[in-house]
Amino acid sequence: METPALDLQLKILPNSPGVYQYFDKNGRILYVGKAKNLKKRVTSYFTKRHDSHRIGVMVKKIHEIRHIVVASETDALLLENNLIKKHQPRFNVMLKDDKTYPWICIKNERFPRVFPTRKLIKDGSEYYGPFTSFKTVNTLLELIKGLYKLRTCNYDLAEDKIRAGKYKLCLEYHLGNCKGPCEGLQAEAEYNKNIEAIRQIVKGDFKDSLHKFREQMKEHADKMEFEDAQLIKNKIDVLKNYQSKSTVVNPKISDVDVFSIVSDEGYGYVNFLQLSHGAIIRSHTIEMKKKLDESDPELLELAITEIRQRFNSNSKEIYVPFKVEAGENVKITVPKLGDKKKIVELSQRNAKYYRQERFKQMKIVDPDRHVNRVMAQMKEDLRLHEEPRHIECFDNSNIQGSNPVAACVVFKNGKPSKKDYRKFNIKTVEGPDDFASMEEVVFRRYLRLLNEGEPLPQLIIVDGGKGQLSSGVKALDRLGLRGKIAIIGIAKRLEELFYPGDSIPLYLDKKSETLKIIQQLRNEAHRFGITFHRNKRSKAALNTELEQISGIGEKTVVELLKHFRSVKRIKEASQKDLSEVIGNAKAAIIYQHYHAS
Structure with a gap:
């Protein structure tokens, strides 16, 4: 795969602590550095003016940027030290010494x-x-x-x-x-x-040590030895603040390879961490394109063989998130808790970051590939026969039974197509009846599309549970479209997805892109419908009282409200005040209407 341009590599860096590595056009490592925020630190090399000639020369040679995400600045410091010692990059002059970090033996x-x-x-x-x-x-x-x-x-x-x-x-x-x-x-x-x-x-x-320290402190205090008690208290404070756990290092984990994978419908992303004496000395992630819809274990087994051969690894133990086969002379461990589990989680985090980077690249360089991936994922998640390139979502807005309206929003290729949005006044339903209203608008919408020869959607979503879904299905039945267009309902409370004829709802992963798009459709339909309903209610409230006066039209009502600000003030106004705004004739009509008694 061709290396992306530097500006693209900079755009996709995460705002996380980690270690970055610079490589020249021949793949030689130039520099290893640590950062609290990878994006800010690395970007600064290319946006600031450098006083150091050495840094200026190095920046001109940078062709590729790689990085490893870690949990904290301390982890970044330790990892940076390990990588510098292993690779001895040309531009890490200040750190090319024999310094090693201390251990407790x-x-x-x-x-x-x-x-x-x-x-x-x-x-x-x-x-x-x-x-x-x-x-x-x-x-x-x-x-x-x-x-x-x-x-x-x-x-x-x-x-x-x-x-x-x-x-x-x-x-x-x-x-x-x-x-x-x-x-x-x-x-x-x-x-x-x-x-x-x-x-x-x-x-x-x-915990036990703190308990003993507290007992010692109490003994000193009981004996009025307050200075000694204070010394013990200082030690307790230091001990409380001390943290020795690190996800990067653990001395008991030595000569181990760690592999993890994240995947989608088209690609697998495998991260490899190599540990020596508990410290990470190498991190590498590869992208694997699926050919025959391979499973994660199948992809991971292929990747383990490829990566261990590429890096000539002879480690006798491998940590993985689930059981795989990797040869007779290698011990496979699936950690369940503790430091080993944290190391696997760190590997998974790096794989996820790499996948996110690739998505960002796709959106910038190849947006069609990103759309294709999302559409294929939705087809799989929602058990559809075809990709939902054209989705329409319906929502009823019916507050206290007044001014019933409905909205239809349209998404194409996962994005709103606002020019295709439609709003409906409910015409055939008396009173607040969501089910009947849903049947009416779905019927009217697709009757019109059929009559005009417009393309039909691949997926219809109705905002509501089984009742609204059944109403939508009735409308499709009347039009002869049942089975030709997929239709589902989404219940608000638990984000349950209902299918026609299936009493058991589908629950999607809360973080899935499919659910996010459905939620976006539902929220957009609700917003569009509520706005229409609110405008209609406002206009109705405006018109109800004043426009019912014989001889008074909408233009006159607007002029009066602009001047008097409320219907109450119009009622209380004198005929003279009214005539100054709308003339004597209309002023007389309104004044007589309110003061006839």
């Missing part, structure tokens, strides 16, 4: 130590992070140290060495920072309980 050993590190060693130890700054790590470790007494020495505390008395208590024990496991003064089970609590803290689950 729970060492794989007896009586584990807990400490910060920038290096991940594959020795079975647990690593949590990475964190965006050492300040966060130190604050967290300080909290842990204040709550749990842990050893800091690097002794090998094997059971036989402790029993042999190989180690002596150090200063940390005498300062009260350690309980002396090196001399067997603390049981391993007790120590491991503390380690489990620490795991929960670094994962962001610190």
Whole structure:
């Protein structure tokens, strides 16, 4: 697929946090950057005047813009770092260093130590992070140290060495920072309980720790040790504000490929995330055109094979939103909750954004393709025999039985065709009878189209439930059009769609484009009908009292109301005041009408 022009690529960027990548015409990566708002940040490169010669040169070389959407600025920062290290783009001069983000390590050993590190060693130890700054790590470790007494020495505390008395208590024990496991003064089970609590803290689950902090604070307060109580309170505040969960990283998720798909009637959009040590190192989305109405699992299986070959991926585990086949040597996981589920959701979000971009491109570059897609979707959703290129929707406006009217709005190719809108005065129905009124206007509308040889719609929508739908069907029966035009009713309350002869309504996805177009039709018909009804009532109210006076016409009524502003003032006016506006003869008629008694 040919790369869209830069101005089009800029238009379709989302207003979301994420990472963007610039590529030159040969596909070489030029630059990786992060943004709180991708659209604003990337657009600024092309609209601002740059003082830096380096930036100016880079902008001239940009041929393609790619981006990855993430949940937060922190995620964007971490992802940017991973991508820069992997690709080492030419223009990321300031970030081409050996900086790595800090982790918290729970060492794989007896009586584990807990400490910060920038290096991940594959020795079975647990690593949590990475964190965006050492300040966060130190604050967290300080909290842990204040709550749990842990050893800091690097002794090998094997059971036989402790029993042999190989180690002596150090200063940390005498300062009260350690309980002396090196001399067997603390049981391993007790120590491991503390380690489990620490795991929960670094994962962001610190309910038990907060409870213990509050108990400590209360104890200090009871002893009138208010300074110590305040110090504990400060730690509680920091702990409450601390958040360690990140959708981008989780140290337990390593060497994993993540795939997800969103699709419509014509295309599938598959996103691929590659994770190493819990961090995303690659994101790629492909578009797949359906040939034989393939299902999502079929498309995803094809995409997994293609993408893993293209990127030479040897990951032993794949996360997907539903079960698929991907070879004998690969473990397929369908996460149900937790961090793994969040990673799949992140992949799905990127696939959805890519699909939205393609729709925007279609609307700008190929609007017909967008219309064709929507029409095909409506045909499928509404179980029609043909695409509803021409839709007409009817609505009755009948307030307290007065001035009954109806409206017909017309949509062509999913858009309003206002020149084809029609309004109806109800002629054959006495009183407020919505069902009979609907039958009358549907009959009149299509009798006229038939007589004039005008094209008929593929779909008729009546605003109302089963009763209004039955009335519309009767009208089509009388005209011999039953079965030639599809007709459905939409009930207002639950957006239920009713079909002739089917007592069970159809419920569409609330976010579907089909339902949105039907709602737009219904709302437009209601608006058009209400406006017509309101105008008719206003005119009727204007005419009722004054125009019933013999010898007074509409022009005279308008002149009087312009001057006196209300019928009440006209009644109260003197004959002289009236004659100054409409002349002596008509003034005498009106004055006599109201003052004859």
